[in-house]
Amino acid sequence: MDGIIVDKKTRLLKLYYKIFFPVDEIAEWLSYGDGKKLKFREFAYTTVNGAFKRYISFDNREEMVKTFYTEAPAKVDISAIYNVRPQYSGKSNLRPLKKELVFDIDLTDYDEVRICCSGTKICDKCWNYMTIACKILDASFREDWGFRNILWVYSGRRGIHVWVCDEHIQLLNNIQRAAIIDFFQLVKGNMFGKTRVHLNKLHFSVRRALKIIEPYFIPLIVIEQDMLGNKQRMDKFLDSIPTKETRNEVGLLLEKYTSSLDRWQAFLIYIKTEMESMNKVWLQRRYFVEETILRYSYPRLDVSVTTGINHLLKLPFSVHPETGKIAIALDLDQIHLFKPNTAPTMQSIWNEKIAFNSNIKTENKTNKMSDTTENMKEYEKTSLKHSVNVFKNFLANMKTIRLAPVIDPETESKFERISIRSLRYY
Numbered sequence: 530m531d532g533i534i535v536d537k538k539t540r541l542l543k544l545y546y547k548i549f550f551p552v553d554e555i556a557e558w559l560s561y562g563d564g565k566k567l568k569f570r571e572f573a574y575t576t577v578n579g580a581f582k583r584y585i586s587f588d589n590r591e592e593m594v595k596t597f598y599t600e601a602p603a604k605v606d607i608s609a610i611y612n613v614r615p616q617y618s619g620k621s622n623l624r625p626l627k628k629e630l631v632f633d634i635d636l637t638d639y640d641e642v643r644i645c646c647s648g649t650k651i652c653d654k655c656w657n658y659m660t661i662a663c664k665i666l667d668a669s670f671r672e673d674w675g676f677r678n679i680l681w682v683y684s685g686r687r688g689i690h691v692w693v694c695d696e697h698i699q700l701l702n703n704i705q706r707a708a709i710i711d712f713f714q715l716v717k718g719n720m721f722g723k724t725r726v727h728l729n730k731l732h733f734s735v736r737r738a739l740k741i742i743e744p745y746f747i748p749l750i751v752i753e754q755d756m757l758g759n760k761q762r763m764d765k766f767l768d769s770i771p772t773k774e775t776r777n778e779v780g781l782l783l784e785k786y787t788s789s790l791d792r793w794q795a796f797l798i799y800i801k802t803e804m805e806s807m808n809k810v811w812l813q814r815r816y817f818v819e820e821t822i823l824r825y826s827y828p829r830l831d832v833s834v835t836t837g838i839n840h841l842l843k844l845p846f847s848v849h850p851e852t853g854k855i856a857i858a859l860d861l862d863q864i865h866l867f868k869p870n871t872a873p874t875m876q877s878i879w880n881e882k883i884a885f886n887s888n889i890k891t892e893n894k895t896n897k898m899s900d901t902t903e904n905m906k907e908y909e910k911t912s913l914k915h916s917v918n919v920f921k922n923f924l925a926n927m928k929t930i931r932l933a934p935v936i937d938p939e940t941e942s943k944f945e946r947i948s949i950r951s952l953r954y955y
């Protein structure tokens with residue numbers, strides 16, 4: 530890499546980690562109410578020159594921020610909590626004991642269905658796939674799995690990382706993690722045509738996912754992503770039709786129409802009519818429409834990130850090495866409003882801080898007021914503030930849950946009996 534570029538990048542990284550990075554909040558998160566836990570956590574980093582170091586650990590927040598400042602890492606990852614301090618123990622002595630359950634959703638895995646971009650490119654249109662994915666996952670996490678402490682983080686480039694932080698979930702081994710990710714493997718990324726979406730019955734979790742997708746499917750998938758808009762896309766759709774005969778029949782039907790929407794609606798009428806006339810082919814695939822909806826919009830997850838307890842994943846609020854964007858925490862309710870292409874970068878927040886300070890100076894001169902921003906943290910002067918607040922709210926909720934009195938199991942089961950009875954009789 531060009532020396533001047535390296536120097537500039539290193540300078541920006543040093544500035545970022547010294548004055549903007551929310552080290553107190555990150556240390557609080559990784560301590561889970563016990564400051565001694567931090568030093569057993571593995572950190573890894575890649576320097577601007579490409580050197581990679583694993584099994585780093587920090588005694589406390591001061592050591593963490595000092596190392597980030599001196600090393601100016603281009604990329605910071607974290608992994609498991611180990612039985613001993615990773616940094617000072619031989620690799621053979623290391624046993625990963627705990628880690629958050631993590632999920633990685635990346636828009637690259639949607640290349641087979643998105644038409645607006647491909648590869649490394651993303652835009653607001655394909656970001657809608659992320660919105661759908663997050664809503665489906667969140668509902669399942671809470672309702673099917675009982676997860677309560679869930680952190681949503683922008684990956685800094687094309688996707689979202691999800692950190693499930695409930696303490697008992699951190700104890701899951703690789704096999705248990707694999708079982709959970711398998712539950713979500715209805716559609717495997719880049720596996721169009723070989724998907725598992727072949728349903729004999731609709732599991733309540735799938736029903737709920739379909740309900741979440743419903744308002745998006747026509748406007749975003751059929752129209753905006755032009756699902757059946759040209760021959761190539763129609764052929765892809767036709768590939769999933771059960772028999773050669775019906776495939777030809779549907780092919781001829783679609784050709785009568787010119788827009789993706791008209792083609793989809795004509796297909797819906799066709800399949801309804803065929804079902805009503807008891808066509809065996811379609812009766813055997815009675816959830817074909819639902820299967821299609823899922824194939825085009827169900828979350829695609831990176832399995833290896835979830836299954837390996839010691840798999841590395843980017844530290845929230847660290848910097849993406851290629852885009853310079855910050856891996857900010859996202860508010861689930863506002864994920865649809867997030868604009869990945871204008872997400873905060875090291876440079877943009879530095880510019881925002883300079884602009885903020887110069888505005889304050891002008892205001893103070895004009896109004897002859899004293900400076901009321903003295904106690905502000907630097908990130909509060911930038912667009913990072915909103916995201917750090919999202920993270921703080923997540924930490925506060927987690928603390929409330931951690932400190933909540935444990936309900937006596939007997940009392941809890943009494944509550945359950947009461948609520949079941951009331952459901953039965955009223």
Ligand SMILES: [Zn+2]
Nearest residue numbers: 645646652655
């Ligand atoms: Zn796009």
